[in-house]
């Protein structure tokens with residue numbers, strides 16, 4: 001077992017502390033090398049603003065695969081080795097949800113900046129503790145809401161923010177595919193953070209109430225299909241369909257505004273299509289007369305950048321450490337997302353009742 005951290009490119013802690021001009025690459029360790037963690041390593045490895053100096057996983061096999069690919073990166077099976085190393089400034093955590101809190105707390109307590117995959121923690125009580133700890137230690141705490149860095153998602157935020165769509169009446173979204181059933185969480189905790197973070201980012205607000213129905217079709221105690229309704233202070237309503245049980249992969253969102261409508265299909269070559277369509281209700285000329293006018297105008301597919309969201313996300317993590325600026329995917333948003341999922345669970349426990357979210 002490789003329990004002590006082998007440091008091929010060791011830089012003394014004092015040197016790191018002394019050399020902190022904004023351009024110094026952030027010395028990072030990645031914890032968790034299952035399905036997702038290697039993507040973090042790959043993207044960080046390619047960034048000039050980052051220096052992946054160590055990786056950590058409980059499984060020797062995962063470490064071996066990483067070492068073959070990146071021989072200069074130190075490996076360990078123990079997070080303690082990472083936390084003891086004062087030259088490591090930041091930790092990126094991609095482990096199962098139940099371990100996010102203990103690992104992130106230990107890293108913050110050791111004075112490391114923390115990126116932790118979505119969702120931020122397994123409960124709002126845990127997430128609140130992490131937020132408070134990061135604030136008191138003046139450290140960056142960033143949840144991994146990757147879709148906030150997706151160019152189509154960002155394009156739609158601009159369209160909404162510029163008022164081009166008018167008032168946002170409603171948003172309907174489907175995130176379904178076959179698998180992967182997660183061992184420790186429901187589909188709401190696994191896929192829900194994507195849509196809940198996107199809605200929060202687009203609408204710049206958290207919902208005030210949530211209701212949900214679900215079914216555990218394959219494992220009776222693990223909901224693998226869920227229909228979630230959300231209501232926002234701005235009066236926008238949203239419907240989110242989440243499922244690990246579907247014949248084909250669907251990532252499709254419809255946004256209906258008073259001026260224009262948008263279809264966002266993350267699997268398409270034209271991911272954002274803006275429809276100049278709507279319905280006009282002219283002032284009635286006589287009592288009881290309502291003649292609606294339907295408008296179907298141009299369909300425009302705006303240019304959308306091709307950057308890899310995960311690379312932009314890792315850049316934001318590094319630059320927020322160096323610049324002391326809040327990352328786009330910030331801790332308060334991560335906490336709101338956890339509160340939404342908890343509200344979903346409360347609604348399910350009350351047979352789909354509408355549940356008000358606790359104040360942020």
Ligand SMILES: NC(=O)c1ccc[n+]([C@@H]2O[C@H](COP(=O)([O-])OP(=O)(O)OC[C@H]3O[C@@H](n4cnc5c(N)ncnc54)[C@H](O)[C@@H]3O)[C@@H](O)[C@H]2O)c1
Pocket residue numbers: 031032033034035036037056057058059062077079093094095096097099103117118119144145146190
């Ligand atoms: N942002 C995204 O789009 C996205 C996509 C997939 C997964 N994720 C998130 O990434 C995280 C990991 O998901 P996954 O599918 O890769 O899980 P996984 O089960 O495939 O991998 C988890 C890895 O963590 C390791 N691990 C567990 N406890 C550890 C500990 N205490 N110390 C060190 N290593 C430990 C395991 O050995 C395993 O290799 C989850 O939070 C998930 O929500 C995010």
